[in-house]
Each structure stands twice: as C-alpha cells, then as structure tokens.
Amino acid sequence: MKPIALLGAVALLIAAVLGLPALNPHPALADDLVCGFGPPRSSWVETSVTVAERGHDTPVMTSTTRVGVPRDWPGAAALLGDGSAADCLLPGSGTDGGTDGGTPSVTMSADGAEVVVQSTQETRLDLYGVQGVGESAGLWSSRxxxxxxxxxxxxGLGAMPSRLTGARWRTVVVKTPESRARTVTPLPSEVLPGGTYVxxxxxxxxxxxxxxxxxxxAAFQRWSELRGQDVLMVATCLGFTLPYLLLAGLLVLLHRRSADRDERVLIRITLGALGMIAASEAMLVVGGLTGTLFLAALIGVLDTLAILVVxxxxxxxxxxxxxxxxxxxVPLLAGAVLAVAGSLAILAARALHAAPWDPLWVASAVATALLLTGAAWAIAIRAARVRGRTPRAVRVLLCWSVPGLALLTLAYVAHAxxxxxxxxxxxxxxxxxPYxxxxxxxxxxxPLVVLLLLLxxxxxxxxxxSVGPSTVWLLVFLFVVGTIRWLNTYAGMPFPLAGLVGLAALPLLLRLxxxxxxxxxxxSRRRLAVIVDEYRDLEAREKxxxxxxxxxxxxxxxHTKEIGPVVDRIxxxxxxxGxxxxxxxxxxxxxxxxxxxxGASWWANARLAARYASFVGAPAAVFLIWATWSTDSRGHDGWLDRLGDPNGFYGLAGDLIGGLLIWPVAGFALGALWRRLPxxxxxxxxxxxVLAYAxxxxxxAVVNNVIGQAPVRGSLVRVLLLFLVLTVVAVLMDARTLQTRPGGLASRLTPVAVVYRLGTAGSGIALIVAQAAAVLGLWSQLRNGIDITSQVDTSAQAPISADAQVLLGRVDR
Structure with missing residues (x-):
C-alpha cells in the first residue's frame, strides 16, 4: 500500500470514528417526559427478579415487570400508539447507564379490557464497587x-412510579438459583425449589x-480487586507472561549451547519479540509496585515508553x-526513525495543545497501531532472512497477514x-x-511467536x-502456543492453566x-513405495x-523349486x-x-502435514469461527452482542486467528513428530x-466448573474436530508414502485401502470405528444447539444452564 493511500485511509478512519457518534445521537430519555395522565382507577403489578451469574466473575440481576391498566385509562391510547406512556408505569425503561433493557412491550389482554405493559431489564452487579452503593434494575435494587x-x-422514595399508587401486587418473585438466602423478609407466601420465593x-x-x-x-474476587490490587496486578502479569518466560528460558539455554551463528541470531530476534509483547504488562507491574503508575500515566511516561517499546x-x-x-x-530505516519521532511529536503536541476531543488524541493511538504492524513485519522479515533470501512461503504469508494485521489494529482502535x-x-x-x-x-x-518458532x-x-531433544521442546511450545490459548481466569485471578498443562502433557505422553x-x-520415497508393493505381492505368493x-x-x-526365488527376492x-x-x-x-x-526428513513431513491440515481443517475452521461468533441456543453471545462489549472486538479477532491457525499448527506438529509417535x-x-490438547x-473446563464459574461449552467438540482432522491428515500422509505413480486422489487412496484392509477384520476396522465414534460424539454434542464457548477469555457473558442450579428454596429467619 502506498504511503499516500495509507495516510488517506488513516484520515478517513479517524473521521469515521469521530463522526459516528454524531450520526447516532443518544435518544432523549423518556424519564424526562411529564406524564399528563392521572393514575388509573385500577391496576395490577407482577414483578420478578433473578440473581444469577454469567461469565467468569459477573453476577447479573434480571428484572421482569408486568403492569395491567384498564383499557379506558387516558394513557392507554398512548401506550398502544407509540408506547410513550410506558415510563409513567415502569421506571427506567432500560436507559440507565448500567442497565441493559429493551423497549417495553405493550399488548392487550385476552378479553380486551386491559392493556398490559411488560419490561425486562438487566444489570451487572459489580463486585468491585463501593460498599453500600447499589445497582438497580426496574423496581429492584441490589447493594x-x-x-x-x-x-x-x-x-427508596420515588422508586415506584406515581401512576402505580393503589395498584394490586398480584405476584412478587425472587429467584436465587445459585445461592442460599441468608434472610428473607417478609415471610413469603410460597417457597419453591431452586431458591424461588413468592x-x-x-x-x-x-x-x-x-x-x-x-x-x-466472589468474596476472593472482591478482596483481590479492592485490597489485593498488587497481588492481582502481579498475577495478571505472570498469567500472561509465564508461558513466554518459560519459552524465553528454553531459548536462552539453546543460545548458550548452540555453535550455529545463524541460530543464535534468530534466537536473539525471538527473545526481542517476546520482550516487546510482554513489555506492557511488565511496565504495569513496575509502576504499580513502586507507586509511580499514576504519575507516569499522568505525565505521559507510559505512552512514551509504549511508543519506544514498539x-x-x-x-x-x-x-x-x-x-x-x-x-x-536505508530508506526504510530512515522512514522508521521518522515515524517513531512523528509519533512522539504527536504525543507531545497532544499533551501541550490538544483539547480532549481533538483528533490528535486518536492519532497517537493510530500511529502506535501502525508502528506495531511495521515492527511485526520487520521482525518477521529479519528472522526469515537469517540465511539468505526470504523463503517464498514466508513472503506469501506476509503479503496477506501484514495488511490483515494493519486492518485489525486500526479496527481495534475504531471499535474502542x-x-x-x-x-x-x-x-x-x-x-x-499508546500504552x-x-x-x-x-x-x-x-501468531508472530508461532512464525518465529517455525523459522x-x-x-x-x-x-x-532426526528430531533431537531441543527440537522436541520447540515443537511442544509451538503446539501449545498455536492451539491452546494462554490466559484463563479463575476467581478473578488470571492463570495460564491450559497452556501449562499442555506444556507438561505433550512431553509426558511422548516419553511414555x-x-x-x-x-x-x-x-527414495518412490523406490520404497515400489519395494513395499512388490514385497506385499511376494509375501502373498510365499504364503x-x-x-x-x-x-x-x-x-x-x-515346493523348494518354486519358493526359492521368492525367498531370495524377499x-x-x-x-x-537395511x-x-x-x-x-x-x-x-x-x-x-x-x-x-x-518426507525425506522430519521437516519435509512437517511441511506436508501442515499443508494437508490447512485444506482438511478449512471446514472445521469455518464451523468453529461461525459457532463462536453466532448466537447460542439461549440467545446470547452473538457477534453483534460481543461488538457492543468494550473487549468484544478483541474476542472476535482472537477467535478468528485461533480458528484459522489451530489446524496447520497441529498438522505441523504431527508431521514433525511423525517418526517418534506410536x-x-x-x-x-x-x-x-489430541490427548495433549484434550x-x-x-x-x-474441570477447574472452571469445580469453582462454580460459567461452564465451558464445546471443549469436547473441539477435541473431536481435532481428532477427525488429524486422522484424515495421517491417512493422506500414508497415501503419499505408498504412492508409486502420479495420479488422482482415488489412485492414491487405493494402496492405503489395501494396506489398512478396509472391509475385513483388520486395522481398517479400528479406523472406521474411531471415525464413526468421533462423528457420533459430534452429533450428540451439537444436536441440542451450537453452544461453543470462545477460548478468548474476556469474561464474555454466558448464562449458566438451569440443570446446574439445584439449590432448594428455604427461609432462614
């Protein structure tokens, strides 16, 4: 992309970011309207509230209220018209800053004598707020x-709309399916199973x-945020950087032992990339523990360091x-120096002259995003050219990935x-x-770490x-980084449990x-395939x-005369x-x-298996991306819903990258370890x-469910998909091994079918049974709806299933 076109695109993006709010102004709050109707002569109210948990650390209060008024009430016409009188009967209408509520629905009763207004509002209950300050949802509040x-x-006073004065309260319901109430006042009319009070x-x-x-x-989460901030800060940093620190330790050990100059250079480049990735968390920990974080952010030190880090x-x-x-x-280096200096100049101009709404405030972040894209490109090219020209595969990959990374970073800024x-x-x-x-x-x-490990x-x-011990460990890190997401959150504390288990499980399984x-x-491979074919015929003649x-x-x-030449040829x-x-x-x-x-070497096997896995895994990638982006069977977590969340774009981008990379990375690891696998x-x-991934x-998933967080859905689906893809890749590898002449897919698979003895009581039966079991398992998992949890831990909201909420109702006076 030419520099002028790039600058034009950046300017257009900034204009769009600043212009979108003007095109979509906030509607006028209905609470500001003055109700010109008197109270109805009769009315009734039904209201319920449910306090349940969604995601990893977010309890949610959901309130549903129904109000019925006579058809002849003067405000009934306004209700049935544009619904403008709904706020005379229901508070808030979901327009509060912390409340998620839709437009109230207005319907007629079955006999046509009443107008019924219903509103559902949802509020996240903050575990980290000030004690005694509560949140509200409709007629309910929590503190x-x-x-x-x-x-x-x-x-409190004013919580009930004046038009409900004298209304009959037909039903009031409180549902607490996940916790046992400590006190309930007044004495309820009825107590139902599942923590329901009526x-x-x-x-x-x-x-x-x-x-x-x-x-x-929840109490631990509140403590960690309010009183243990230093602990949480260090835990967040370690949770993100610990796997990278382990990889850095392995690279330092290889650097000390290696006599290859090119390998030592590539190791230093990889260590530098790891340092750039982990620097932001390290700056946060140092600033927090030294007490200088606020001052550093106030005077722009953090932003300056972020630009320098990139x-x-x-x-x-x-x-x-x-x-x-x-x-x-030389021109590229000079341009990079000018770009860094320009970014620092924009930051200084913003601090000295810019108003809060000045475009310079966004321009500094846009400049940092483009610098990060350039740094990733330069690091990849420098690593690829350690031994001469850049490999063609790397050039093709960068032609697509670098523009994609630039668009991703700019879209990240625009979405935020x-x-x-x-x-x-x-x-x-x-x-x-920028920080x-x-x-x-x-x-x-x-993905940059994956590329550097591949190089x-x-x-x-x-x-x-042959695959040596150091190569095996590099393959283990490649498999874990490329297929298993690093960071998970348990009771509000980040910890890379899945990544660490993967780092331990794969070497252990390889050793066992x-x-x-x-x-x-x-x-050669073809000569060996011809020998295999001839040898199989000779053995059949001998038998x-x-x-x-x-x-x-x-x-x-x-017999001796006939079998002698056969045995000699064998x-x-x-x-x-040999x-x-x-x-x-x-x-x-x-x-x-x-x-x-x-392949003639493990590297050739790895490249071929990665190529096969890219094609075979394409349908699985499309399915996983669609499943994690689409709305689940409960109507939550669609891509539009997630885009409305501040971290939603990060989650969607992570799902996209992970869904595309898992298959070629897993195939590469399979091919590289082919000669060592049982x-x-x-x-x-x-x-x-597959067992290491599982x-x-x-x-x-187990730890998540044991401590009572939202269940991780779809783990078995991912494992079965990976098993299916790797099995098909392995069959294609065997087919390529036994191929004796050029031909189509059918001619390639025929020798494999003969070797596997498909259709007889041979090893092919195990293959058919395993694939059928995997397909049956997928069908049983998906027949009740596509419920697959995103592996990107942004605490995305997902309701807990009703089956997990088995608490019985009881009143403790």
Whole structure:
C-alpha cells in the first residue's frame, strides 16, 4: 500500500470514528417526559427478579415487570400508539447507564379490557464497587455490604412510579438459583425449589428484602480487586507472561549451547519479540509496585515508553536488514526513525495543545497501531532472512497477514472509540493511549511467536534429519502456543492453566509412548513405495505356496523349486533397505515406509502435514469461527452482542486467528513428530497430540466448573474436530508414502485401502470405528444447539444452564 493511500485511509478512519457518534445521537430519555395522565382507577403489578451469574466473575440481576391498566385509562391510547406512556408505569425503561433493557412491550389482554405493559431489564452487579452503593434494575435494587448482597424491592422514595399508587401486587418473585438466602423478609407466601420465593395478592407493595451471602470465590474476587490490587496486578502479569518466560528460558539455554551463528541470531530476534509483547504488562507491574503508575500515566511516561517499546524493535530489525544487504534498507530505516519521532511529536503536541476531543488524541493511538504492524513485519522479515533470501512461503504469508494485521489494529482502535463514545460519551484509553493500546494488542501477537518458532525449527530441519531433544521442546511450545490459548481466569485471578498443562502433557505422553526411530532405508520415497508393493505381492505368493505344500498339493522338491526365488527376492529387497534378511527384526518394508513418512526428513513431513491440515481443517475452521461468533441456543453471545462489549472486538479477532491457525499448527506438529509417535499406521499417530490438547482444555473446563464459574461449552467438540482432522491428515500422509505413480486422489487412496484392509477384520476396522465414534460424539454434542464457548477469555457473558442450579428454596429467619 502506498504511503499516500495509507495516510488517506488513516484520515478517513479517524473521521469515521469521530463522526459516528454524531450520526447516532443518544435518544432523549423518556424519564424526562411529564406524564399528563392521572393514575388509573385500577391496576395490577407482577414483578420478578433473578440473581444469577454469567461469565467468569459477573453476577447479573434480571428484572421482569408486568403492569395491567384498564383499557379506558387516558394513557392507554398512548401506550398502544407509540408506547410513550410506558415510563409513567415502569421506571427506567432500560436507559440507565448500567442497565441493559429493551423497549417495553405493550399488548392487550385476552378479553380486551386491559392493556398490559411488560419490561425486562438487566444489570451487572459489580463486585468491585463501593460498599453500600447499589445497582438497580426496574423496581429492584441490589447493594453489597459486609460480604452480603441485599436485593430489595422499591428500595427508596420515588422508586415506584406515581401512576402505580393503589395498584394490586398480584405476584412478587425472587429467584436465587445459585445461592442460599441468608434472610428473607417478609415471610413469603410460597417457597419453591431452586431458591424461588413468592409473595401473592398484596394491596400494597411488600417490602421485600433478601440477603444473599457472597460465595467464597466472589468474596476472593472482591478482596483481590479492592485490597489485593498488587497481588492481582502481579498475577495478571505472570498469567500472561509465564508461558513466554518459560519459552524465553528454553531459548536462552539453546543460545548458550548452540555453535550455529545463524541460530543464535534468530534466537536473539525471538527473545526481542517476546520482550516487546510482554513489555506492557511488565511496565504495569513496575509502576504499580513502586507507586509511580499514576504519575507516569499522568505525565505521559507510559505512552512514551509504549511508543519506544514498539519503535525500538522496528528500527533494530530494519537496521539488521540493511546490514544483510536488503535493497532500500536505508530508506526504510530512515522512514522508521521518522515515524517513531512523528509519533512522539504527536504525543507531545497532544499533551501541550490538544483539547480532549481533538483528533490528535486518536492519532497517537493510530500511529502506535501502525508502528506495531511495521515492527511485526520487520521482525518477521529479519528472522526469515537469517540465511539468505526470504523463503517464498514466508513472503506469501506476509503479503496477506501484514495488511490483515494493519486492518485489525486500526479496527481495534475504531471499535474502542465507537463503543466508548456510545456508552460513556468519551474516548476510552485504548483509543487515545499508546500504552493501553499496546497492552490490548499484545494478547493478539502470539501468531508472530508461532512464525518465529517455525523459522527456528526450519534451521533445525536443515541441520539434522532426526528430531533431537531441543527440537522436541520447540515443537511442544509451538503446539501449545498455536492451539491452546494462554490466559484463563479463575476467581478473578488470571492463570495460564491450559497452556501449562499442555506444556507438561505433550512431553509426558511422548516419553511414555516413545518408540525407537526406524533407520533411514537409504532409498527414495518412490523406490520404497515400489519395494513395499512388490514385497506385499511376494509375501502373498510365499504364503500361497506354503499353504499348497501344507495341504499336500505339491511335493517337497517342487515346493523348494518354486519358493526359492521368492525367498531370495524377499531377502534382496530387505537388504536393499537395511532390514534383516532373515526377518528376525520384526519389521517389514511397509512398517519402515509408514514409520518414516513420505518426507525425506522430519521437516519435509512437517511441511506436508501442515499443508494437508490447512485444506482438511478449512471446514472445521469455518464451523468453529461461525459457532463462536453466532448466537447460542439461549440467545446470547452473538457477534453483534460481543461488538457492543468494550473487549468484544478483541474476542472476535482472537477467535478468528485461533480458528484459522489451530489446524496447520497441529498438522505441523504431527508431521514433525511423525517418526517418534506410536503406531505403525498413520491414523494412530494423531492420538498423542489430541490427548495433549484434550488434557489442556479439559483441565481448564474441570477447574472452571469445580469453582462454580460459567461452564465451558464445546471443549469436547473441539477435541473431536481435532481428532477427525488429524486422522484424515495421517491417512493422506500414508497415501503419499505408498504412492508409486502420479495420479488422482482415488489412485492414491487405493494402496492405503489395501494396506489398512478396509472391509475385513483388520486395522481398517479400528479406523472406521474411531471415525464413526468421533462423528457420533459430534452429533450428540451439537444436536441440542451450537453452544461453543470462545477460548478468548474476556469474561464474555454466558448464562449458566438451569440443570446446574439445584439449590432448594428455604427461609432462614
């Protein structure tokens, strides 16, 4: 993209960000209207409130209120017309800042004598607010004090609309399905299972007050935010950086042991990229623990450091490219220096002259987003050119990914600005502060780590044909970074449980199932495939001759004469590929071929498996992205709903990147470890990586459910999809191994079908049964609706299923 066109796009984006709020102004609050109608001669009220938890740490209060008034009431016409009189009967109408409520619905009763108005409002109950200050939803409010949450009907004067004076309160219901009420006043008319309390037929509104104890997890979350902020800050930093720190430790160890200059350079580049990604969290911890965070943010030190953190790797990478002889290296380096200086100048001008609504406030964040894109591009190119020209695969990847990253970062800024202006009327920190922008985008930079690990493994693949211990550990980190999301939250504390379990499970499974690597046969893949085909025919002839001799159809002399050339040919073929001619090693040419894989080295196997997985996993990627972006069976968490959340764009982008990368990364790991994985047939080799993935995601789901957070839905679906994709990839790898001549897919799969003995009681039965079980498991998981939780932990709201809420109602006086 040309610089002029890029600047034009940036200017257009800033204009759109600043102009959208003007095109969509806030509607006038209905509460400001004066009701010109007197109270109805008779009316009735039915109201209920439910206090339940959604997401990881967000209790929600949902209020539903129905009011019935006579048809001849003067305000009934306004209700049935444009609904403007609804606020005369129902407070708020969902226009409060912390309340999520839709437009009240107005209907007629069955006999046409009454007009019924219904409103549902939802409010998040903040665990971190000031004690005694509550939230409201409709006719209900909640406040927290001393470890107890108190839910109250009509909490104070003016809470009830004047037009409901004298109304009959037919039903008042409080539902607390997840906690046992500590006190309930007044005595309810009825107590139902599931923590449901009912008051009926009251001439006046009952002064309902229900006290609910905070769960130990909720109390811990409140403590960690209000009194343990330093602990939470350190935990957040460690939760994000711990896996990267472990990877950095491995890289430092490899740097000390390596005698390869190119490998040492690439390791230093990777360490620099890890430092850039983790710098924002490190700055937050240092500022918080030293007590200088507020001052640093106030005078712009954090923003300045954020620009330098992004600009320094950009300039260093371009300087390294210039030293390697890249054309236009000097202009690129000069342009990068000017871009960093310009970003700092924009920051200084904003601090000295700009008003809060000046475009310079957004321009600094936009400049930082473009600098981050440039830094990622420069680091990738510098790492790829460690040994000469940039590989074609890397060039093709960067041609698509770098513009995509630029659009993603700019869209991140635009989304933050639009959501902030719409919800609070001001620009959020992510749209104005380079530091907070860098801190948010750092969680989306893990594909850069994947690319650097692939380039480092490429050096190992050029140096050796076998997978050594250091290569295995690099593959383990690649598998975990590329397939398992790092950060999860438990009781408000971030912890990378899934990533750490994956880092432990995969090496352990490889050690438990380790098998000796079959020696190099010393022939090409095609020659080995021809030997396998001929050897299988010779063995069949040998068995037939022995069967005829055992049945007495031929005498000894004729049998010896016929079987001698067959046995001699078998011995010569075995000697050609390095096997024991007497067949005492228990291996056949087929075992050698399928154990070695179609590639001449582990790197060739890895590249081929990644290519197969990219195509085979494309339908699974589309399904996962659609499932995590779409509305679930309960009507929540659609992509439009998530875009309305401040962290929604980050979650959607993370789902997109993760859904696309998981398949080629898992396929690459399968191909690279092909010769070390158990099983003499390819379809068995995918079991180990699938089990490691299942252990990691399963540990997160189990701990999440044990401590009472929202259940993780769809973990089994992801595991089964990965199993299906890797099994198909393994079959294609075997087909490529046994291919003797060019041809289509059918000609490639025919030798595999013969080898697997499909249709007979052979190893093919295990393959068919396993695939059928996986498909059946997918069908059983999906038949009741597409409920797949996003792996991006932004505490996205998702309701807990009713089956998990089994508390029985009881009144404790």
């Amino acid at each position: 927290e004090s001393g470890g107890t949450r108190v839910v109250t009907l009509l909490p 008051w009926r037929d009251g001439a006046a509104p009952p002064r309902v007050e229900v006290a609910l104890p905070l769960s130990p997890r 600009g320094a790797p950009l300039c260093l990478a371009l300087w390294g490219l210039w030293r390697t002889g890249l054309r236009r290296g 600005a639009v959501v902030g202006l719409r919800t609070t009327g001001s620009l959020p920190d992510e749209a104005t502060s 907070f922008l860098l801190r948010g985008l750092a969680y989306l930079m893990w 480092l493994l490429r050096l190992h693949g050029r140096r050796t044909d 199932t380790r098998r000796a690597e079959v020696a190099d046969p010393g022939v 037939g001759l022995r069967r005829r001799w055992a049945a007495g159809e031929v005498d000894d002399e004729e 011995r010569r073929l075995r000697v050609e590929i 096997l024991d001619p007497d067949r005492e090693d228990g291996l056949s040419p087929l075992d050698v071929a399928l154990s070695r894989g179609p 099983g003499r047939r390819g379809y068995l080799k995918g079991v180990v990586p 252990a990691a995601t399963g540990a997160h």
